[in-house]
Amino acid sequence: MDTIAQICEQLGSADQTKAFQARRALAVKATAAAAPGKEAERTAFAAELAGCLVAKAEAKDDKEKKEPLPRYTAAARNEICRSLAEVAGDAEVPALVQTLADFDVREMARFALTRIPTPAAGAALAEASQKLVGVEFRVGVVNALSRRSDAGALAAIKQAAGDSSTDVRLAAAEALAQQVDPAGDAVIVQIGKELGPANPRASKRTDVARLRLAGTLAKAGQKDAARGIYQALASDGADEAQKKAAKTALEHLG
Numbered sequence: 001m002d003t004i005a006q007i008c009e010q011l012g013s014a015d016q017t018k019a020f021q022a023r024r025a026l027a028v029k030a031t032a033a034a035a036p037g038k039e040a041e042r043t044a045f046a047a048e049l050a051g052c053l054v055a056k057a058e059a060k061d062d063k064e065k066k067e068p069l070p071r072y073t074a075a076a077r078n079e080i081c082r083s084l085a086e087v088a089g090d091a092e093v094p095a096l097v098q099t100l101a102d103f104d105v106r107e108m109a110r111f112a113l114t115r116i117p118t119p120a121a122g123a124a125l126a127e128a129s130q131k132l133v134g135v136e137f138r139v140g141v142v143n144a145l146s147r148r149s150d151a152g153a154l155a156a157i158k159q160a161a162g163d164s165s166t167d168v169r170l171a172a173a174e175a176l177a178q179q180v181d182p183a184g185d186a187v188i189v190q191i192g193k194e195l196g197p198a199n200p201r202a203s204k205r206t207d208v209a210r211l212r213l214a215g216t217l218a219k220a221g222q223k224d225a226a227r228g229i230y231q232a233l234a235s236d237g238a239d240e241a242q243k244k245a246a247k248t249a250l251e252h253l254g
Contacts (some may be wrong), residue, residue, distance in 0.1 A: 004048045012073030023079055030083040046087040050095035053080045074104035081108035086114040093120045100128055114144040122148050126156035139171040146175030154179055161187050170205050177212035182225035191192055206243040227253055
């Protein structure tokens, strides 16, 4: 199993020993390519992996025109995405975006995009949060966006705050709590107002999100903004636990 293509072929083997050996071989190659000072090796390895990820099987000689199938199994493509998470850059983002449409592999494609620290990867996640189906998947994408600090991620999170799904909206509230953006508080409050009356759990989650946002702002040096949120929580309709937490935070904030 010297070539990447051969390894990818074995990743989908029904023989579990062969599949395990292929996973180990791919992991070793990924670790070596990701090592400092190996930029050329990383670039070449990532490009080859991306090619394998979207490779199609050879068309059969028949009269029916069918959509070409992936060359490698879903299990193999998931492992390819796992390795791309270690070595991929902007050049590999299009292959991962294409894979987001594959229900068998899209979670690992999201996983890989989350770990690529470039604007292109962030933009791909932002677009996925708006266009792709599946509440659980979109919640995962919003969670991934919460770890990014670029303007595109913040805009996508705020758009998700108006999603038709309660779960996605609550994920957006919790994602905003991790962004250094005082304006996010108003968005979280709105989510709580709209969901809270019929869903006490949602109300509590948005209050907790506000507390976390205040903590994020305080840590970033925006103490006045943080103080305003804590004061609002300490005096409004938050439950006693959140009020107490806000009052304690105010004392420590000074």
